[in-house]
Structure formats: C-alpha cells, structure tokens
Amino acid sequence: MKKAAAATPASVIDLRFGQVGLLQVRLREVDAPAIKAELAARIASAPQFFQHTGVCLDLSALEHPPEVATLRGVIEAIRLAGMITVGVSDASPTANQLAPALDLPVLAGFRQLSRPPAQLVRAAKPAAQPAPEAAQEPEPEIAAPPPTSGLVHTQPVRSGQRVYARERDLIVTAAVGAGAEVMADGCVHVYGTLRGRAMAGVRGDTNARLFCQEFRAELVAIAGVFRVFETLPEELAGHPVQAWLEGEALRFSRFGV
C-alpha cells in the first residue's frame, strides 16, 4: 500500500494544556469609579505585583445580573488600575450569557478561598456604612503564604489513590502503587518504589523535578510535558532516578552513576 506523499508542512504552532494560578476580582457592586479607587488603594501596597496582571471577574456575589455596558465600565476601571481582565470565572447562567458579549472566556472550576460570611452581610447593608467603605469590595483573593516545608506522606499510595501537594513539594516515604498518582506544584520525591504516575510542577513550574528511589513509573510529567513508559529503559528501571525539564524535553538520569 503506497503511503501518501509526505506533503504536510511542519506545523507552526503547538497546542498544549498548562495550568496557572489566576487572581480573581469578585464584584459585590458594579460601581466602576469606586472599584477603580478601591483597586488603586490595594495595588499601592505592592504595585509591581499587580502591574499588567491578568485577572478574572467573579460575578457570583452580585445580587442582580449586571448590564453588559456596566461590566465594560468595570473592565475599563480594572484596566486603568493596571490589570487586564482575561475571563469570567463562575459558570453561572449570568456569566455564560455575559461572557460572549464581553468577548471573554468563561473559566470555570476555580477553587475559592472561603471568605467569612460577616463580610457578605456588611455588603448587604450599605446604608449603615460610610460611602467609600461601603459595599464596593472587589476582592482580589491573594493566597496566604503557603507552608514552605513539603507535604510529607508516609503511607503507601495505593492504586487508585491520588495525593496532591498544593503550592509546595510532595515527599512520599513509602511506595507509590501502579495506578496511583502523586502530584505537586513543586517537586515530587518518592523515597520508595514509584510504580504509578508522578507529576511535578503541575501548575507550570518548569524548574520542578521528580526524584525517586526505585524508578518503575507508568508516566512522568513536569509542567505538563509528559512521557509514558510503556517499557522501562534498562538504565533507569529499578534505580534511583531524577527527572527534569530541559526546554521542552524531559530528561532522566540515574543517581550514583
């Protein structure tokens, strides 16, 4: 059977999934000037951090669905404060309707930091508060500084189980079974036999690495670049191995050689 002539040109793009953390601006009211003022005040504390940052609009705390024109005003206010709106973050019917009109994607599935209910109650009683402080509380949700020591997991990770270390390294001091998944935003260390899947730098940290004592992994991924091990290369199988990203390529090396 004659193969088709190799006429396909080399592609000019690569499509890949990545994961990234994104600031959210949860609107309580849609008063553009007040939003701009509030944002300016918050940014003043750390201007470099916020300059040109992408943010996502969260409309879930608004009492009534806003007009498209009003939201355009809000987006402009955010832009004047130095930030760029890149999406709408809740997948409510409101958001689904408004997002296309604003030419923004709906980025659903955010994990929220929970806010104490007291603040929401305050927003509902604007008359009782002095005007500037009132219900306008767009809330950039900045995560509290994460613990810096890694997440230590001492039990074997059994088939079907998944362990995820958010914003830090994962250290497993037992075996990781076939069909199990160990993941971290930072590095993944397995001081035992790794038979399952290991994913480091899950949210895009290309410097993350994987270290393991006995390498028998099914799949290794770093910052979204992955390799499946249908067969284990002889020089790595059963040995202490580390994996890292060099540009776009995954590299593996054996310790002690």
Place this chain on the structure above:
Amino acid sequence: MTEIIVVTSGKGGVGKTTTSASLACGLARTGKKVAVIDFDIGLRNLDLIMGCERRVVYDFVNVINGDCTLKQALIKDKRIDTLFLLAASQTRDKDALTAEGVRKVLDELIADGFDFILCDSPAGIEKGAHLAMYYADRAVVVVNPEVSSVRDSDRILGLLASKTERAEKGGEKVREHLLLTRYSPTRVAAGEMLSIADVKDILGLDVIGVIPESPQVLSASNAGTPVILMDESDAAAAYGDAVARLLGDESLPMRFIDEPKKGFFARVFGG
C-alpha cells in the same frame, strides 16, 4: 471483645468465599463462637460452600428489614456447634443493604456474645464490598499471585485505609493481612508465577498464610464442606496454619511454599 474480620480482595474468583468458610470453621473449631455473613447480595455462594443451601429460610436482608429476628435467620453449622451462617439474599441486590442496617445486625451479634464475625465480601469496590469492610477491625485480603489480583488488592488496601469507619474516625487502623491463595511453588520456580517475595514487595505487607493450589478445593465446594475440614489436603493444613497465625501465633513457619522434591521413583517413572 468481638472481632469483626472482613475477607475481601477486589478481584473476583480468588478464593474469598472459600477462605471465609475455612477460616470460620478453623476459628470455631478452637471453641470460639463464630458468625460468618455473606455480603454478596444477589449472588450468594457462602451457603453452598458450607453445605447449608437447603436450610436458608431467612437471610441478611430479612434481618435488616425486620422481617425476622436474627436468631431465626442464623443457620447453625451441623459439624461445629459454635459456628453460625447468615446467608445473603438471592432475590434482592446490594442496594438492599444500608450502613445502619449492617451496624444493627453486627451490634446484635456482638451482644449475643460472638467472638468473631467474618464478613465475606463480594468482589469489586461497590456498595456490597464497601459495607462488608466498613465496620471491620481486621481484614484478610485474599490475593492470587497474579498481576491483576495484586493490582486490585492494592486498590482494596487503599480503601481499607481510607473508607472504613476506623479510618474515618482516625483511631486505630484496620489491621491488614494478606492471604496468598492458589500458590504453585513449581510455577514460581519456573518463573511463571509471582513469588511470595514479589507480592510482598508490591503490596508492602507480610502474608498471614499461603494456600497452595489444590484440586481439593473444587471437591470441597461440590461436597459443601469447607476445605479446612478435608484432612488429607495440603490446602486444609495451610488454612489451619493461617487460623493459628490469625489467633496470634505469628512465628509459625510457612508450609507448602517449596517445590516438592521428586523422589527417585517419581523421577524415573514420572508423575
């Protein structure tokens, strides 16, 4: 103190029911009062393996629903008088089981002075298997020295460590034991079968017993006699050892794990 032991595996057909019946007999033989419960609603086998299938009037689901008392449903074994069977329902399915219902029955058995309650789990990880392990104090995980059985047992071990009452309450964990069944030392020596060491390495647990592959197991099922009661059988002796280890004698050496040495005549004349 009553001890609730679940016999589970994940994989089907590895010997859970065979093991439940033999362990129950072995424990009851030492004088302990033992109840064995079939959790495989809709696909009951324990009554067949124990030779009680024609004596089932009321079953586990009847007791949970209050259609009868526990005493009416418990079937006393004809061979060992401290052994009782609670059969599964054949006409219903696993949705008839509830966590509260199971707890109620277990509490009644405990109040009745039973020393051991064995829960014969169905295969899989769905409701029946989940409820069979949920209230367990100890687990005997039955594994064949075969890759899919080992993988499924790994999953089950994960569930025992996370989806049981003990795991959820955060106190003392469920004590896990592996029981290797259908072991063939000849095939292991030939490199065709996973060895005990291989299984220990993958699952990270010691075995409480190794039951050799034995034609007696089929004969036992057919006769409705738990294999531990068939005295000339290697499997029976191995189950006996497993019971002893369950009761605390952990130093008992493993038998039937080495290739049988062929005698001169066997080598010359074959067989």
